Amino acid sequence: MKCAVYARISTGFDSQKTSIPTQIKLFDNFMKEIGWELYKVYTDVKSGSKSGRTGIQDLIQDAKDKKYDIVLAKELSRISRNGEFSYEFKNVLFKNQIELIALDGAINTFENNSMNLGLFAYLSETEAAYTSRRVKASYEVRAKAGRFDEAPYEYTLNDGKLFVSTNGTAEIVQRIFESTHEAIIGRFRVSSANTVT
Numbered sequence: 528m529k530c531a532v533y534a535r536i537s538t539g540f541d542s543q544k545t546s547i548p549t550q551i552k553l554f555d556n557f558m559k560e561i562g563w564e565l566y567k568v569y570t571d572v573k574s575g576s577k578s579g580r581t582g583i584q585d586l587i588q589d590a591k592d593k594k595y596d597i598v599l600a601k602e603l604s605r606i607s608r609n610g611e612f613s614y615e616f617k618n619v620l621f622k623n624q625i626e627l628i629a630l631d632g633a634i635n636t637f638e639n640n641s642m643n644l645g646l647f648a649y650l651s652e653t654e655a656a657y658t659s660r661r662v663k664a665s666y667e668v669r670a671k672a673g674r675f676d677e678a679p680y681e682y683t684l685n686d687g688k689l690f691v692s693t694n695g696t697a698e699i700v701q702r703i704f705e706s707t708h709e710a711i712i713g714r715f716r717v718s719s720a721n722t723v724t
Contacts, residue, residue, distance in 0.1 A: 529566040530558055531595040533586055535605045537574050547572075550601050553630060557599065566595040578612040587616065590623050597626040603634055608654070 534550035547570055558565060567589070571582035578584075583606065589595060598620060600606050607613045620627055626636045669675065669687075678684040681696040 528561075528563040528597050529595040530554070530563050531566050531586055531589065531598050532568045533570075533582065533598060533600045533606060534568065535571045535573070535580070535582070537572075550605070553601060554599050557630060563597070574608070578607070578609060578615075583607075583616075587619055590619050590625050593623055593625075595625065597628065600627070600629050602629050602631040604654070605629075 532554045534547045536546045569582040569586040571580040573580045628635045674687040675689055681692050681700040682689045683692050
């Protein structure tokens with residue numbers, strides 16, 4: 528059996544950087560135990576609620592081209608956190624006689640247990656929406672308290688606090704602001720002069 532391996536993380540944060548290699552190692556061990564061969568590893572660093580991910584789209588195209596026999600994913604939520612897209616993905620695999628195994632045991636089409644796909648897709652989508660709301664609320668609370676996780680352009684971050692950068696970027700931003708401001712004021716003056724009767 529030729530296996531397509533799909534691994535995904537949501538962000539490029541340092542805390543997640545080891546996750547994709549860890550997922551791939553899990554698949555390597557699984558394939559060696561069974562005696563299957565790796566066709567290709569597909570990866571994405573993007574939210575699972577988005578279907579326009581390069582890795583997942585390549586995986587789908589290769590499924591349509593029948594380049595592999597089975598898809599391995601750590602769990603269904605790695606493939607998608609969008610119920611509609613989960614069904615579309617499953618239908619592409621089914622139409623091309625490709626199996627799907629989630630290593631968490633939730634889905635294994637070899638064992639005919641894909642009937643819970645809808646339930647797992649719903650749970651993944653609900654969890655993604657809840658996580659998104661929770662993260663946004665956390666960012667808002669931190670920002671109101673003057674605490675940040677990432678520094679915007681022209682600032683540096685030190686112990687969660689923002690400081691104006693000393694590397695010259697502040698001056699660049701100031702020049703951009705001033706030139707944009709002058710252009711807007713200039714347009715406003717021209718527009719006002721043209722409308723005066």
